Amino acid sequence: MDPVILARLQFAITTIYHFFFVPLTLGLSVLVAIMETIYVRTGKEMYKEMTKFWGKLFLINFAMGVVTGIVQEFQFGMNWSEYSRFVGDIFGAPLAIEALLAFFLESTFLGIWIFGWDRLSKGMHATAIWLVAIGSNISALWILIANSFMQQPVGYAIQNGRAEMQDFLALIFNPNVWVQFPHTVLAGSTTAAFFVMGISAYHLLRKKNPDFFQRSFQVAAIIGMISIVFVILGGHGQAQHMVKIQPMKMASAEALWETEDPASLSLITIGDLSQRRDVFSIRIPRLLSLLSYNKLSGAVQGINNIQAEYQAQYGPGNYIPPVAVVYWSFRIMVGAGFLMLGLAFYALFLVRGQVYQQRPLVLKIFLWAIALPYLANTFGWILTEIGRYPWVVFGLMKIEAGVSSTVSAGMVLFSLLGFTLIYGALMVVDVFLLVKYAQAGVSSPSLDNQDSSSDESLSFIGAQD
Amino acid sequence: MDLNTLWFILIAVLYIGFFILEGFDFGVGMLLPFLSRGRDYTAVDHKRRIIINTIGPFWDGNEVWLLTAGGATFAAFPDWYATLFSGFYLPLFLLLLALILRGVAFEFRSKHDNPTWRKVWDWCIAIGSFLPALLLGVAFANLAKGVPIDENMNYVGGFFNLINLYALLGGVAAVLTFALHGAIFLSLKTTGDLMKNARRIATRLWILDSIVLLAFLAATYVYTDILTKLGITPGPIPIVGAAALLVAGYFIRKERDGWAFLMTVATIATAIITLFMILFPRVMISSIDPAYSLTIYNASSSPYTLKVMTIVALTITPIVLLYQGWTYWVFRRRVEGKPETLTY
Numbered sequence: 001m002d003p004v005i006l007a008r009l010q011f012a013i014t015t016i017y018h019f020f021f022v023p024l025t026l027g028l029s030v031l032v033a034i035m036e037t038i039y040v041r042t043g044k045e046m047y048k049e050m051t052k053f054w055g056k057l058f059l060i061n062f063a064m065g066v067v068t069g070i071v072q073e074f075q076f077g078m079n080w081s082e083y084s085r086f087v088g089d090i091f092g093a094p095l096a097i098e099a100l101l102a103f104f105l106e107s108t109f110l111g112i113w114i115f116g117w118d119r120l121s122k123g124m125h126a127t128a129i130w131l132v133a134i135g136s137n138i139s140a141l142w143i144l145i146a147n148s149f150m151q152q153p154v155g156y157a158i159q160n161g162r163a164e165m166q167d168f169l170a171l172i173f174n175p176n177v178w179v180q181f182p183h184t185v186l187a188g189s190t191t192a193a194f195f196v197m198g199i200s201a202y203h204l205l206r207k208k209n210p211d212f213f214q215r216s217f218q219v220a221a222i223i224g225m226i227s228i229v230f231v232i233l234g235g236h237g238q239a240q241h242m243v244k245i246q247p248m249k250m251a252s253a254e255a256l257w258e259t260e261d262p263a264s265l266s267l268i269t270i271g272d273l274s275q276r277r278d279v280f281s282i283r284i285p286r287l288l289s290l291l292s293y294n295k296l297s298g299a300v301q302g303i304n305n306i307q308a309e310y311q312a313q314y315g316p317g318n319y320i321p322p323v324a325v326v327y328w329s330f331r332i333m334v335g336a337g338f339l340m341l342g343l344a345f346y347a348l349f350l351v352r353g354q355v356y357q358q359r360p361l362v363l364k365i366f367l368w369a370i371a372l373p374y375l376a377n378t379f380g381w382i383l384t385e386i387g388r389y390p391w392v393v394f395g396l397m398k399i400e401a402g403v404s405s406t407v408s409a410g411m412v413l414f415s416l417l418g419f420t421l422i423y424g425a426l427m428v429v430d431v432f433l434l435v436k437y438a439q440a441g442v443s444s445p446s447l448d449n450q451d452s453s454s455d456e457s458l459s460f461i462g463a464q465d
Numbered sequence: 466m467d468l469n470t471l472w473f474i475l476i477a478v479l480y481i482g483f484f485i486l487e488g489f490d491f492g493v494g495m496l497l498p499f500l501s502r503g504r505d506y507t508a509v510d511h512k513r514r515i516i517i518n519t520i521g522p523f524w525d526g527n528e529v530w531l532l533t534a535g536g537a538t539f540a541a542f543p544d545w546y547a548t549l550f551s552g553f554y555l556p557l558f559l560l561l562l563a564l565i566l567r568g569v570a571f572e573f574r575s576k577h578d579n580p581t582w583r584k585v586w587d588w589c590i591a592i593g594s595f596l597p598a599l600l601l602g603v604a605f606a607n608l609a610k611g612v613p614i615d616e617n618m619n620y621v622g623g624f625f626n627l628i629n630l631y632a633l634l635g636g637v638a639a640v641l642t643f644a645l646h647g648a649i650f651l652s653l654k655t656t657g658d659l660m661k662n663a664r665r666i667a668t669r670l671w672i673l674d675s676i677v678l679l680a681f682l683a684a685t686y687v688y689t690d691i692l693t694k695l696g697i698t699p700g701p702i703p704i705v706g707a708a709a710l711l712v713a714g715y716f717i718r719k720e721r722d723g724w725a726f727l728m729t730v731a732t733i734a735t736a737i738i739t740l741f742m743i744l745f746p747r748v749m750i751s752s753i754d755p756a757y758s759l760t761i762y763n764a765s766s767s768p769y770t771l772k773v774m775t776i777v778a779l780t781i782t783p784i785v786l787l788y789q790g791w792t793y794w795v796f797r798r799r800v801e802g803k804p805e806t807l808t809y
Contacts, residue, residue, distance in 0.1 A: 063572035066525065067565040073532050077539065077550025078557055084550075085618075088543020089766045096536035097777055103529045104785045108792055111522035115808055119795050162543075164767045404551035406619045415558040422562060426569060433576055 003409040004400045007079040010416040012385075014071050016378055017423050021065035023377050026140055026185055027192025028058045029133035031223060036126040050216055053442050054196060055129075059114065060433050064426065066107070071419070073099070079412065083392055083402030089164045090156055090171065091146050098142035106135030140188070141181055148176035150393050151384070152245045163396060179241045183234040186227045187380070190340060191373035193224030197347055198370035199438045201363040204356045208441050214356060221347035228344045232337055236291065243292045243300065246394060248310070249387035251303045252323045253330035254288060255281070263288035263300035266327075273323060276304060314395070321389035329379040329386070336376035343369055468771040469761040472541035473748070475778060477741040479537055483530035484601075484643075484733050489726075490520040490527055492647015494567065494594025495640070497587055500651070500662050506580050512659060513587060514575060514807045515800050519654040521809045522796045524571060526789055528564070540774050544618050544764035545748040552612065552620025556600045556627060563600075567593025575809050598643045599636040603627060606635025606681075609689045609743050611750035614757050618764070621753075631688040638681040641674040642736075646729040649713075653722040656799050664720065671714045678710060678732075685743075690750075694743050702742065706735030 032055050039047035073095065076084050084091070109131040116125055149156075155170030156163045165171065200217040204210060243250045250256075255269040257276055265287035270280040289298040301309075303320055310319040343366065350356055356363060388394055392402045493516060501512040539546040550557060566589040574586030610631050613622040648667035652660050682703065685691050691699065713728035744750070748764055751757035765771065800807075 059572060060576070063569050067568035070528075070532060070564055070568075071561050073535050074550060074557060074561060077535075077546045078554055079551070081547035081551035081619075084539065084547040085544055088539055088546060089770050092536065092538075092540030092543055092546065092766065093770060093774055093777075096533065096540035096774065097781075099529060099533040099536040100778065100781050100785065103532055104526065104789065107529050108526040108785075108789050111526055112792055112795060115522040115796060159767075165770045165773070168769075168773045404547075404554075406621060407551050407554050411554050411624075414555070418558065418562060422565060426565075429569075429573065433573060436577065 001409050001413065003407065003412055004403050006409055006412040006416055007403050007407075008399065010079060010412060010419065011075065013416070013423070014068065014075065014419055015385075016381065017427075018065065018068040018072055019377060019381055020374065020427075021061050021068065022140075023184075023188040023191040023373065024061045024195055025058070025065045026136050026188025027190065027223075027227075028054065028061065028195065029129065029136050030189060031192045031196060031220065032058055033126065033129045033133045034219065034223075036129055040122045040126045046212060046215060049212065049442050050219075051129075053212075054216070055113075056437050057195075057199075057434060059110075060430065060437065062110065064430050068423070079404055079407060080392075080402045081404040081406075083397065086162045086397055086402065087149070087393060089162060090149055093165070093168070094142045094146040094171070098139050098146075102135045102139035102142060104135075106132045106139065109135065137185055137188075140184055141177075144181045144184060145172055145174065145177050148174045148180060150391075151180075151388065152176040153393055153396055158396075163393070175241065176245065179234065179238040183231060183238055186231045186234060187373065187377055189223055189227040190231055191377060193220040193227055194340065194343075194366075194373050195370055196220035197224060198367045201356075201366035202438070203441055205360055205363045205367075207357070210356075212442055214351075214354070217347070217356070218351045221344070221351045224340075225344040225348055228337070228340045232341060235334075235337065240292055240294075246388065247301045248303065248306045248319060248321065249326065249383075250292070251301055251306060252321050252326040252387055253383060254300075255323060255327045256288070256300060256302045257304050258302040259299055259305045260302065261289070261299035262286040262297040263292065265291065268331075269327065271323065271327075276320075317390065317398075319390060321387050326383055326387045329383040332379040333376045333383060336372045336379075340369070340372050340376070343372075468768065468775055469541075469765050470746070471775060472537070472765070472771060473741070473745060473761045476534060476537050476541065477737060479530055479534035480741075481734050481737045483527070483534055484737055485646075485730050486523070486527035486530060488598075488643040488733055489646045489650040490524040491594040491598045492643040492645065493517075493520050493651055494590045494647070495598070495644050496647055496651065496663075496666065497591050497594075500659065500666065510580075510583060511802065511804060513583075514804070514809060515655060515659060515802060516651065517571060517574070517590070517809045518800045518807050519651060521571070522792060525568070526792065528568070537774075537778070541766055541771060542748055542759075542761065542764045543766060545759055548614065548618050548620055548749055548759060548764075549608075552614075552622070553604055553607075553627065555624045556604060560597050560600045563593045563596040567597075571809060575807075594643075595640060598640045602636035602639025603632040605639075605737075605740055606632040608749065609635075609685065609691075609740050611689075611752040611758075613753050614749060614751035614759070615753060616757050618757070618759055631684050634677070634681050634684055638674075638677050641670060641677050642729070642733060645670040645674045645713075646726075646733065649717065649722060649726045649729055652717075652720075653726055654799050656801055660799075664717065664722075667717045667725070668714075671710075671717055675710055675714065678736075679707075682707070689743050691739075691743050694745075695739075699739070702735050703739045706732050706739065709735065 032051055035047050035054065036051040038044070039051055109128045112120070113125065113128040113132060116128060120128070149171065152174060153163065154174045155165060155167035157166050197217055197220045200213040200220065203213040204217070239250065254266050255271050255278065256263065256266070257278065262285065264283035264285045267282040267284060269278055271277065272279050286296050288300050290296055292298060292300050303323065307319050311317065346362065347366070350359065350362065390398050392399045497513060497516055500516060501509050503509045535546070538549070570586040570589035570593060574583050574590070607627050612620060613626060615621050645667060648663050648670055651663035652667060655663060709728040709731035713725050713732065716725035716728060746761045747758045748761060749759040
């Protein structure tokens with residue numbers, strides 16, 4: 001088998017898997033911090049219970065995010081050593097800063113938060129979870145600074161056979177960072193909001209601790225509404241940026257074969273990929289121009305035109321990503337996004353009228369809607385990364401040039417199988433624990449016993465000593 | 466001193482920090498099954514929870530030292546990072562699996578009350594602590610010894626080239642040293658029977674570790690170029706390390722756990738410093754041709770990147786040290802037995 005394909009498959013599997021856990025960590029850390037802050041401000045026990053209940057689910061998820069994140073830090077060198085040599089002068093810096101600035105902060109203060117319930121004042125304890133939340137979100141910033149260099153290389157010069165950093169600030173203020181970072185972080189809080197609303201809906205359906213879960217639902221509904229609106233607006237900004245810097249990604253996402261002015265938006269397209277044309281398509285006139293430029297006309301380049309242009313610019317080769325994957329990823333992400341927007345409005349209606357019990361079907365839908373942010377997160381990244389094909393660093397390095405030359409296909413296959421098996425098993429365990437603790441609610445025996453969440457349970461050494 | 470040398474030192478410091486800190490939690494993890502034997506499940510489980518809780522607030526923060534060392538290597542010496550990580554592919558893959566299982570095991574094992582569930586996670590902790598110690602010992606011994614690296618900076622040795630007598634001795638030395646370090650940490654952080662058992666194991670481990678470390682030091686004269694680098698009398702640093710280890714034995718017997726711990730800290734630190742002194746100014750020694758070795762100059766980032774990273778590192782690192790040090794202050798007390806007070 002081709003070592004490049006295997007290495008790509010391994011990167012895809014380990015990264016997508018890692019990103020199942022990251023968005024919830026980003027968002028739920030903030031949500032738990034808000035809950036604990038309300039507890040510190042009001043002194044109401046219910047918010048302490050809320051902090052602990054959602055905090056426990058946060059911890060189960062966080063552990064998975066951390067351990068799968070170590071793989072990310074290592075596999076650039078393991079599987080993509082030529083890439084690492086070529087961009088290390090630029091790419092290594094944000095990774096090192098991420099570890100130094102963010103990983104230390106989140107892991108150290110998480111330890112303090114888990115074990116420090118009776119060791120610290122209430123205010124200090126709440127500060128600890130805020131520092132975890134800040135640390136996680138700073139880590140998102142630095143890894144996106146690194147990823148943005150792959151999307152839109154800036155602040156560099158090709159010297160000594162590699163890309164060398166010329167301007168560190170240009171790297172940080174890469175325009176791509178500032179459309180990608182807000183979109184990602186808000187996707188995190190959207191994920192957390194739908195996670196909390198879904199589990200709360202489950203308990204509201206069973207009328208267990210209705211007061212507790214109505215409050216949880218309320219906090220999440222507000223955060224969810226704000227987040228999803230800005231995720232969509234931010235996504236719109238990102239798409240407009242994409243038209244400028246990676247027109248091929250946009251053209252593929254829209255299955256737009258030939259340049260159009262004004263450009264139409266595809267609602268649904270069944271294409272003939274080998275002939276590079278549509279078989280069946282429903283398109284809305286002018287809408288793509290409107291979305292790309294905020295006006296009713298303007299040329300949006302088509303796949304065939306860009307291919308010809310890139311061949312002239314970069315030499316012969318295929319510059320067209322797998323159009324079907326990019327096209328459908330885009331639609332799944334946007335579709336899930338708009339469904340969440342609708343549900344977020346409905347959530348506010350539920351909160352406002354306090355009519356949860358009258359709407360059991362809606363509560364069921366909210367439970368299932370936990371899947372929506374996960375779909376959107378995953379396919380958003382598939383769009384971003386596959387849509388960059390054939391580049392690993394846009395315009396500078398093609399994917400196959402980045403792979404480790406000394407790692408054989410057999411070795412990659414071995415590790416690929418190993419990761420897949422362990423990751424599969426851990427997913428079962430993780431879901432089992434999340435379901436167990438989510439179902440247990442706040443007053444069931446499993447939360448009051450020694451293992452877990454009685455008042456002392458999150459402490460290192462008891463209150464009595 | 467140029468920035469290349471500074472970054473060589475900074476990476477050494479990161480590894481020293483990592484091995485001192487994660488060293489004791491690796492050790493505690495390895496000893497978990499051995500310090501909690503018995504027929505009564507409840508009693509065994511209770512002991513295990515105490516043991517795990519001694520490192521509960523720390524292990525994750527300790528592990529970040531390794532991630533930071535990896536990231537710093539990538540940023541300052543990209544070719545070192547690329548050659549090392551692609552060259553040592555399979556050992557690193559095993560290291561990752563071990564760290565993954567170990568990390569979730571801490572978080573998951575006490576979240577479900579089932580003997581089989583907990584036993585499986587306990588073994589994940591034990592093996593997940595043992596295997597990284599062994600693999601890192603093997604890897605660092607190979608670094609000191611030199612590995613086949615061609616003119617394109619690529620490791621061309623395959624997996625079995627990494628398995629040799631000297632490297633294995635390094636692996637065993639790392640396992641025993643961290644086990645001893647962990648046993649002393651446990652004597653510091655527990656009470657009663659557990660503390661007594663930890664001290665007893667520390668005494669035995671100390672003898673074994675002293676013999677193996679001595680053998681490893683002797684082997685270092687055979688397998689590495691320490692003679693040409695440091696001379697027949699290797700200078701104060703390895704000697705301080707050996708002396709610290711000897712004194713550690715004295716303090717273990719006198720039940721002065723804090724002092725004993727400081728001594729194993731010194732042993733680990735001096736061992737890593739010695740290794741980096743053997744390497745300097747190389748970062749990966751080619752056994753094919755000395756001219757192919759990676760050095761702090763031919764493997765480094767550009768002067769501009771090194772400058773940026775120096776400013777960043779010198780600003781942030783003191784703050785990290787401060788708050789991480791504070792954690793150890795917050796959780797300075799011994800972990801006592803009351804089950805309701807145990808988190809993990």
